[in-house]
Amino acid sequence: QVQLQESGPGLVKPSQTLSLTCTVSGGSISSGSYYWSWIRQPAGKGLEWIGRIYTSGSTNYNPSLKSRVTISVDTSKNQFSLKLSSVTAADTAVYYCARDHPRFDSSGYVDAFDIWGQGTMVTVSS
Amino acid sequence: AIRMTQSPSSLSASTGDRVTITCRASQGISSYLAWYQQKPGKAPKLLIYAASTLQSGVPSRFSGSGSGTDFTLTISCLQSEDFATYYCQQYYSYPRTFGQGTKLEIK
Numbered sequence: 001q002v003q004l005q006e007s008g009p010g011l012v013k014p015s016q017t018l019s020l021t022c023t024v025s026g027g028s029i030s031s032g033s034y035y036w037s038w039i040r041q042p043a044g045k046g047l048e049w050i051g052r053i054y055t056s057g058s059t060n061y062n063p064s065l066k067s068r069v070t071i072s073v074d075t076s077k078n079q080f081s082l083k084l085s086s087v088t089a090a091d092t093a094v095y096y097c098a099r100d101h102p103r104f105d106s107s108g109y110v111d112a113f114d115i116w117g118q119g120t121m122v123t124v125s126s
Numbered sequence: 127a128i129r130m131t132q133s134p135s136s137l138s139a140s141t142g143d144r145v146t147i148t149c150r151a152s153q154g155i156s157s158y159l160a161w162y163q164q165k166p167g168k169a170p171k172l173l174i175y176a177a178s179t180l181q182s183g184v185p186s187r188f189s190g191s192g193s194g195t196d197f198t199l200t201i202s203c204l205q206s207e208d209f210a211t212y213y214c215q216q217y218y219s220y221p222r223t224f225g226q227g228t229k230l231e232i233k
Contacts, residue, residue, distance in 0.1 A: 037222075047170065047213060049222040062221040063127070096169055100217075107176035111217040112160035114181065116169035 002027040004097050004117035012091075012124050018084040022097030022117055029078045030055045035100045036080045037113060038071060040093040048093075052100065053080055087124045094119040128152050128216050132225035138233040143204045147228045149197040149214035157193045158218040164227075165210045173212075174199065206232075 008020035
């Protein structure tokens with residue numbers, strides 16, 4: 001049973017860089033054709049997809065955040081990471097890591113987020 | 127970016143009721159749509175993908191339909207554990223986008 005766990009500082013100062021890591025347990029991050037995503041949710045608001053990475057290092061980012069986001073993967077540690085630079089109070093949110101598994105099956109094309117971490121709250125404040 | 131609009135934003139219902147939530151995409155997305163359930167303080171849980179396919183382990187009282195721009199999530203007989211917030215999400219194009227959510231509350 002694959003599980004994801006986010007970790008990182010819960011408080012980041014404005015203008016600094018937010019750094020989070022997602023550790024994959026119960027399976028290899030490199031097995032299968034999985035992509036690994038970051039998604040965030042401000043308190044009381046909806047979900048925003050930040051971006052994703054494949055174990056080859058190939059990435060896709062949300063254009064609204066692309067200039068500030070870097071997602072990387074460390075297969076030796078079974079982890080992937082998020083860096084978000086120049087943060088402001090608007091970046092305060094619960095940050096989730098998630099797995100998606102793009103594939104074709106009997107339903108057609110599928111690429112939904114089937115496994116999520118529990119989420120970690122990050123507050124941007126001085 | 128494709129905009130996903132859910133209606134209603136909130137809904138009050140009773141145990142045993144049948145409820146329907148609607149999700150509309152700003153452009154056609156074929157059947158590339160997923161539905162999630164989120165309870166307070168928890169991560170979202172995948173319910174349905176490809177607009178109508180139930181994720182393994184999800185009760186059959188949940189069903190989804192639609193294609194193109196208009197989609198629905200139906201819960202046929204509400205149980206107490208179904209009161210939560212529901213989100214639709216498109217995976218037709220980047221960036222992946224979610225609806226704003228529909229909060230299902232107990233009447």
